Amino acid sequence: MTSVIAPEVGQSAQAEQGQGQPRRRRQPSGERKNWLGGAVGWIWLLIVVIPIYWIVVTSFKTRASYFITNPFLPGKPTLENYKFVIDADFASYFVNSVIVTLGATVPAVIFSFMAAYAIIRGTGGRFLGFTNSIFLLGLAVPLQAVVIPIFLIIIKLRLYDTLLAIILPSIAFAIPLSVLVLSNFIRDVPRELFESMRMDGASEWTMLWRLALPLTRPAIVTVSIYQGLTIWNNFLLPLILIQSPEQRPLPLALWNFQGQYGVNVPAIAASVVLTTLPIIVLYAIGRRQLLSGLTAGFGK
Amino acid sequence: MTALAPPAVSSAQTSRSAPAAGGHGRVWWMVLPALIMFAGFGIIPLLGVLGLSFTTWDTLGVIKPSGFDSWHQVLTDPGLPHALWVTFEIMALSWLFQTPVSILIGVFLAGNQRYREFLAVLYFIPLLLSAAAIAITYKALLDPNFGLGAGLGLGILQQNWLGESGLALATVVFVVSWQFIPFHSLIYQGAVRQIPVSMYEAAQLDGAGRVRQFFSITLPQIKYTIILSSTLMVVGSLTFFDLIFVLTEGGPSDATRSLALDMYKTGFQANLMGPACAIATILVVIGLLLALLLRRLGGRGDESQLEGA
Numbered sequence: 064m065t066s067v068i069a070p071e072v073g074q075s076a077q078a079e080q081g082q083g084q085p086r087r088r089r090q091p092s093g094e095r096k097n098w099l100g101g102a103v104g105w106i107w108l109l110i111v112v113i114p115i116y117w118i119v120v121t122s123f124k125t126r127a128s129y130f131i132t133n134p135f136l137p138g139k140p141t142l143e144n145y146k147f148v149i150d151a152d153f154a155s156y157f158v159n160s161v162i163v164t165l166g167a168t169v170p171a172v173i174f175s176f177m178a179a180y181a182i183i184r185g186t187g188g189r190f191l192g193f194t195n196s197i198f199l200l201g202l203a204v205p206l207q208a209v210v211i212p213i214f215l216i217i218i219k220l221r222l223y224d225t226l227l228a229i230i231l232p233s234i235a236f237a238i239p240l241s242v243l244v245l246s247n248f249i250r251d252v253p254r255e256l257f258e259s260m261r262m263d264g265a266s267e268w269t270m271l272w273r274l275a276l277p278l279t280r281p282a283i284v285t286v287s288i289y290q291g292l293t294i295w296n297n298f299l300l301p302l303i304l305i306q307s308p309e310q311r312p313l314p315l316a317l318w319n320f321q322g323q324y325g326v327n328v329p330a331i332a333a334s335v336v337l338t339t340l341p342i343i344v345l346y347a348i349g350r351r352q353l354l355s356g357l358t359a360g361f362g363k
Numbered sequence: 364m365t366a367l368a369p370p371a372v373s374s375a376q377t378s379r380s381a382p383a384a385g386g387h388g389r390v391w392w393m394v395l396p397a398l399i400m401f402a403g404f405g406i407i408p409l410l411g412v413l414g415l416s417f418t419t420w421d422t423l424g425v426i427k428p429s430g431f432d433s434w435h436q437v438l439t440d441p442g443l444p445h446a447l448w449v450t451f452e453i454m455a456l457s458w459l460f461q462t463p464v465s466i467l468i469g470v471f472l473a474g475n476q477r478y479r480e481f482l483a484v485l486y487f488i489p490l491l492l493s494a495a496a497i498a499i500t501y502k503a504l505l506d507p508n509f510g511l512g513a514g515l516g517l518g519i520l521q522q523n524w525l526g527e528s529g530l531a532l533a534t535v536v537f538v539v540s541w542q543f544i545p546f547h548s549l550i551y552q553g554a555v556r557q558i559p560v561s562m563y564e565a566a567q568l569d570g571a572g573r574v575r576q577f578f579s580i581t582l583p584q585i586k587y588t589i590i591l592s593s594t595l596m597v598v599g600s601l602t603f604f605d606l607i608f609v610l611t612e613g614g615p616s617d618a619t620r621s622l623a624l625d626m627y628k629t630g631f632q633a634n635l636m637g638p639a640c641a642i643a644t645i646l647v648v649i650g651l652l653l654a655l656l657l658r659r660l661g662g663r664g665d666e667s668q669l670e671g672a
Contacts, residue, residue: 097470097471097474097573099467100467100468100470100471100474101471101476103464103467103468103471104467104468104471104472104482107464107468107486107544107548108482108485108486110541111485111486111488111489111541111545112485113511114500114501114504114541115488117500117504117511118500118503118504121503129509130509132514133514133515134511134514134515135514135515170396170400171400173396174396174397174400175397177393177394177396177397178393178394178396178397178398180390180393181390181391181392181393181394182394184390185389185390185391185393188391190391190394191391191394194394194398197398197401197402197406198397198401201401201405201406203598203650203651203654204405204409204647205598205601205602205646205647205650206602207602207604207623207626207627207643207646208409208412208602208623208626208643208644208646208647208650209405209408209409209411209412209643209647210408210627210643211408211411211412211415211626211630211636211639211640211643212407212408212409212411212412212415212640213404213408214422215411215415215426216403216404216407216408216411231400231403231404232404234400234404235400235401235403235404235405236404236405238397238400238401238405239401239405242397266389267389267390267393271393292491295493296492296493296494296495297493298493298494298495298604298605298608298609299604299605302605302608303631313493314493314494314495314496314605315495317493317495317496317499318495318499318609321499321502321609328503328506328509331499331503332500332503335496335499335500338493338496339491339492339493339496342491342492343488343491346487346488346491350484350487
């Protein structure tokens, strides 16, 4: 790649500057448009939007009109599908999902934050190094591969068919990535701040909550959103650990619903929209935070 | 706040140089809650998978040791090579499809179009949806009789997408890509933004065209992002479960029965937990090998990337 920047370019660059070409940061290639990328970008947008639009439009159709109307035109919108889904105990599935998501995300992030703090601040010590390697190894362990022993453990703990059965493994599998991200952020807190706080006689526990927490809040919010989303959408754990209908969280309820009302596509569409709506609302609120956090996490 | 600006890298040296002023021993216990949770539901199950693969268990009765029976059963079953092949096909096809499209979109999004922000918002939506919701949507959408194709009267869309072996696999790859291309294009967008503009300016003065710049600057500069994104794609595709499960349940006639699905069906539908654990062990080993391999690929000459910048 270095061959592109030949040494003599330096001089000619100065000459070119005079031509009043503003140094536009994010348009690397100057005036030349990226037609191919643009075309693919817009086509992909259609591919993304069409199914979403279709499912929303369909959710407002009656069963009868679904079969005869143009799939893209709303026709005479009706709310009967939504009423149907909400009457089918939607609220209790929703509450189950909220309990599982909050019940797993909050402890997972708190535990990960404490662990990250210890790993960064507690230098030396073979134990902390070992713990860190365990978490790093954990990044490579897929949940899918270990569900059978989890199933066994949950049965042995007599937690089968309870929300706690989903919550406990969800906490565990949120930890490795959260520790990794949070420790990267805690590492960036200037050491001097910790030292001056220690001079004032603060304990590690105080420094954890009074110094590290406020300074890493953006990272904590991002990690919480990410893990919350993952846990909210999890399907496999409820599938194997939940039996009774009243304990189902939304994705499992959705799947069951689809099996039960397979032919009633508008009702299924309404249930997809309803289960997705809470996340879209949260996304609208926390979008900047989420995107900036994600790009920071992956930026090199 | 400013201390947070460059999160992932650097500044480790600056803060690390001074030895910590005491207090080492007083923080170790803070890892305990996380460690106990992860050991209990991550590490022990990981060892448990291997252990249980040497037993017989039907989810109801007792767990009995059975030596290599499960392994023998799994390794001689023609279902295993088939599931491996399906997994490989999904992995390879989704990589081949997702990578070029994601790079193209990523490069495009890194430009300064006005509507870039708007596009990024819409692109992100599939990532928010649960795999179950996506699969259910596509199942209805692709229905040959009542789906989009029939509604529009377009014969080309009116195929039995999920009912024919070849088509079903392609559909799975497409739906997976639908969910994840936005994610990878956002990663690429971030990476392309990091490339110094001066490199392009210099190349332009040398008369390098758009295409030449793309292959001589953009691609080499985002090499490590390509490896990172590919690792996530490849290792991730190994564990696709919910989407395929809801979309096809592995069918038609096992055409989309990947390894993760094979494990679920063997364990929770056929109640053969021992063989299912043997399959899960294979899944873990392949995952670790792939992650190591891709890391090896990306690990060499980490510094050269910084040199360019």
